[in-house]
Amino acid sequence: xxxxxxxxxxxxxxxxxxxxxxxxxxxxxxxxxxxxxxxxxxxxxxxxxxxxxxxxxxxxxxxxxxxxxxxxxxxxxxxxxxxxxxxxxxxxxxxxxxxxxxxxxxxxxxxxxxxxxxxxxxxxxxxxxxxxxxxxxxxxxxxxxxxxxxxxxxxxxxxxxxxxxxxxxxxxxxxxxxxxxxxxxxxxxxxxxxxxxxxxxxxxxxxxxxxxxxxxxxxxxxxxxxxxxxxxxxxxxxxxxxxxxxxxxxxxxxxxxxxxxxxxxxxxxxxxxxxxxxxxxxxxxxxxxxxxxxxxxxxxxxxxxxxxxxxxxxxxxxxxxxxxxxxxxxxxxxxxxxxxxxxxxxxxxxx
Amino acid sequence: xxxxxxxxxxxxxxxxxxxxxxxxxxxxxxxxxxxxxxxxxxxxxxxxxxxxxxxxxxxxxxxxxxxxxxxxxxxxxxxxxxxxxxxxxxxxxxxxxxxxxxxxxxxxxxxxxxxxxxxxxxxxxxxxxxxxxxxxxxxxxxxxxxxxxxxxxxxxxxxxxxxxxxxxxxxxxxxxxxxxxxxxxxxxxxxxxxxxxxxxxxxxxxxxxxxxxxxxxxxxxxxxxxxxxxxxxxxxxxxxxxxxxxxxxxxxxxxxxxxxxxxxxxxxxxxxxxxxxxxxxxxxxxxxxxxxxxxxxxxxxxxxxxxxxxxxxxxxxxxxxxxxxxxxxxxxxxxxxxxxxxxxxxxxxxxxxxxxxxxxxxxxxxxxxxxxxxxxxxxxxxxxxxxxxxxxxxxxxxxxxxxxxxxxxxxxxxxx
Numbered sequence: 074x075x076x077x078x079x080x081x082x083x084x085x086x087x088x089x090x091x092x093x094x095x096x097x098x099x100x101x102x103x104x105x106x107x108x109x110x111x112x113x114x115x116x117x118x119x120x121x122x123x124x125x126x127x128x129x130x131x132x133x134x135x136x137x138x139x140x141x142x143x144x145x146x147x148x149x150x151x152x153x154x155x156x157x158x159x160x161x162x163x164x165x166x167x168x169x170x171x172x173x174x175x176x177x178x179x180x181x182x183x184x185x186x187x188x189x190x191x192x193x194x195x196x197x198x199x200x201x202x203x204x205x206x207x208x209x210x211x212x213x214x215x216x217x218x219x220x221x222x223x224x225x226x227x228x229x230x231x232x233x234x235x236x237x238x239x240x241x242x243x244x245x246x247x248x249x250x251x252x253x254x255x256x257x258x259x260x261x262x263x264x265x266x267x268x269x270x271x272x273x274x275x276x277x278x279x280x281x282x283x284x285x286x287x288x289x290x291x292x293x294x295x296x297x298x299x300x301x302x303x304x305x306x307x308x309x310x311x312x313x314x315x316x317x318x319x320x321x322x323x324x325x326x327x328x329x330x331x332x333x334x335x336x337x338x339x340x341x342x343x344x345x346x347x348x349x350x351x352x353x354x355x356x357x358x359x360x361x362x363x364x365x366x367x368x369x370x371x372x373x374x375x376x377x378x379x380x381x382x383x384x385x386x387x388x389x390x391x392x393x394x395x396x397x398x399x400x401x402x403x404x405x406x407x408x409x410x411x412x413x414x415x416x417x418x419x420x421x422x423x424x
Numbered sequence: 425x426x427x428x429x430x431x432x433x434x435x436x437x438x439x440x441x442x443x444x445x446x447x448x449x450x451x452x453x454x455x456x457x458x459x460x461x462x463x464x465x466x467x468x469x470x471x472x473x474x475x476x477x478x479x480x481x482x483x484x485x486x487x488x489x490x491x492x493x494x495x496x497x498x499x500x501x502x503x504x505x506x507x508x509x510x511x512x513x514x515x516x517x518x519x520x521x522x523x524x525x526x527x528x529x530x531x532x533x534x535x536x537x538x539x540x541x542x543x544x545x546x547x548x549x550x551x552x553x554x555x556x557x558x559x560x561x562x563x564x565x566x567x568x569x570x571x572x573x574x575x576x577x578x579x580x581x582x583x584x585x586x587x588x589x590x591x592x593x594x595x596x597x598x599x600x601x602x603x604x605x606x607x608x609x610x611x612x613x614x615x616x617x618x619x620x621x622x623x624x625x626x627x628x629x630x631x632x633x634x635x636x637x638x639x640x641x642x643x644x645x646x647x648x649x650x651x652x653x654x655x656x657x658x659x660x661x662x663x664x665x666x667x668x669x670x671x672x673x674x675x676x677x678x679x680x681x682x683x684x685x686x687x688x689x690x691x692x693x694x695x696x697x698x699x700x701x702x703x704x705x706x707x708x709x710x711x712x713x714x715x716x717x718x719x720x721x722x723x724x725x726x727x728x729x730x731x732x733x734x735x736x737x738x739x740x741x742x743x744x745x746x747x748x749x750x751x752x753x754x755x756x757x758x759x760x761x762x763x764x765x766x767x768x769x770x771x772x773x774x775x776x777x778x779x780x781x782x783x784x785x786x787x788x789x790x791x792x793x794x795x796x797x798x799x800x801x802x803x804x805x806x807x808x809x810x811x812x813x814x815x816x817x818x819x820x821x822x823x824x825x826x827x828x829x830x831x832x833x834x835x836x837x838x839x840x
Contacts, residue, residue: 306514311509313477315502
């Protein structure tokens with residue numbers, strides 16, 4: 074048994090090692106590849122410059138601008154958004170003991186989008202970099218409140234109940250969004266539609282600076298509640314009998330998830346299926362214990378989004394396929410597969 | 425009596441208009457294994473949830489060593505009281521060990537991990553419930569019974585003075601049911617207070633030191649099993665016909681439901697038996713809903729015990745004593761009332777000669793032919809044989825089966 078415990082620990086360490094290495098590699102490739110190729114030499118020169126190693130020469134000024142002002146912040150944004158959405162997905166799947174839960178499925182993204190269109194039509198999004206996040210956070214929080222009230226009104230909920238409730242909330246907010254768009258100017262409509270596709274192009278350091286101070290601590294705080302999330306999976310009644318303050322914890326975790334989703338959406342637009350798919354795939358690799366699952370999901374989500382963004386940029390250059398489209402194309406079949414498996418009652422993510 | 429570890433005072437719980445629990449008071453001492461019994465919907469699970477502090481009572485309070493359970497910090501409460509739920513579902517592939525270690529949650533701080541000692545405790549409890557090899561198996565892949573045992577082990581990993589078990593043996597076979605209740609007894613003997621809701625009354629009586637019978641959210645009776653398990657009370661609470669008799673093997677009360685036809689009441693039958701000769705026919709006719717009487721039997725005879733336990737009016741007298749003419753006279757009213765009197769198949773000696781005299785008073789008499797399981801009818805004296813010949817002349821010789829068929833036919837005819 075002790076031996077078994079060791080192999081599990083070793084397997085987890087291996088998974089973390091591979092995920093980190095893959096993320097680093099993907100980030101480097103993502104920074105190097107694009108409409109204008111940047112030579113590996115320029116990358117090395119930049120790294121040396123930043124690390125204070127002399128002798129490699131200075132990179133070309135044009136390369137430097139592309140790297141520092143375009144590609145690097147874009148990769149960092151992919152890492153931040155991907156890990157936030159994946160961690161929120163893992164949290165919601167644990168919280169509702171439901172493998173189909175995610176910020177998107179439960180309507181948090183739709184709430185955030187409503188916030189965004191409100192900000193865009195009101196014209197405040199142009200006025201301040203912080204206005205859009207403030208509105209998306211508010212929208213996501215309102216959705217979270219709806220989902221909380223719906224999930225608390227019934228004792229034990231079937232797997233589909235909360236998913237259908239999420240669909241209803243999404244429809245409501247999408248309807249409100251369309252209604253708002255009716256009153257908008259044409260350029261605002263196209264601005265919003267472009268935004269809803271979800272993309273990372275043009276994300277610069279201001280976006281990072283405005284979002285990272287919320288996203289990074291948010292992920293850390295959520296991780297501190299890993300043991301509580303484990304308890305949620307055995308059911309709220311048992312969690313309570315094991316000594317957890319279920320309602321407070323649920324409110325707190327849902328609230329933080331809504332804030333993170335809102336901020337992530339403000340950076341990238343709504344990007345679907347990251348929160349659904351990544352925790353699943355990671356659960357296959359490291360098991361369901363949230364103490365391992367959350368950090369692994371953060372790594373996995375970052376890797377996934379960096380890769381999707383990369384694929385979108387290199388598939389049909391010079392055109393870019395926005396990252397939200399890539400994740401949707403990958404994610405929809407996955408959701409179908411998941412529903413089929415749940416219908417067959419196979420334990421989800423069984424090792 | 426020592427101070428109760430857990431006490432409920434005038435506990436009530438209402439949902440909407442429905443009063444699920446109403447004025448329930450009870451106290452659990454250390455060392456007690458208390459069985460909560462009652463029909464479906466009587467409020468057993470709700471009571472356990474309230475006692476565990478999982479539900480807020482609409483009225484009354486629950487005190488743990490004098491402190492209100494509902495005002496305690498969640499973790500602190502969970503260090504005192506554990507609760508085993510009926511829900512063993514799990515969507516994610518946690519191992520049994522991971523499920524067990526969740527029991528340490530109330531003992532650990534946010535930045536503390538489970539210690540080697542905690543793991544050792546979990547392993548020990550898993551062995552204790554008889555599943556030592558299952559630690560690394562996936563919990564959701566286990567059988568329902570194994571999952572229940574694991575959850576029971578988790579309440580032990582939680583290390584509490586009070587254990588509340590909600591139908592802990594609902595998916596267990598009889599072997600594991602015995603295991604789980606024997607363990608509960610042992611835990612109680614070690615000074616814990618254990619309360620379990622139980623459906624099977626015989627099991628409840630065998631293991632519990634005390635039973636609390638709930639009826640529509642109120643305590644109908646609270647006390648030793650023998651005091652609570654009274655047929656008349658159970659008949660009312662469960663709305664059925666029960667028979668309570670001490671188990672031959674354990675001596676504790678056993679409760680069985682005896683199905684009884686309600687529409688055959690019209691046929692009045694008297695059984696003249698003895699030495700167990702009337703047992704099978706009594707059961708058959710009781711099932712058909714006949715209105716029976718019996719006698720004259722000797723006390724402690726198996727016929728007499730069955731009649732008494734089914735509440736059948738009967739005459740009986742001291743074991744091995746001779747049936748006197750006065751006794752026959754006293755019993756004759758039962759026989760004369762009966763539409764049909766059946767003389768069962770028993771050896772006739774000096775002691776029970778009176779039963780043949782009694783049979784002669786019948787309005788209609790059936791004399792049973794010996795069935796394959798009966799003791800052949802024999803006579804210890806010429807007087808007995810002569811008397812039996814007179815009885816034979818008066819009655820007709822029939823088998824028990826044909827009597828049952830005949831009465832069944834009459835019942836069918838009436839129903840049609």
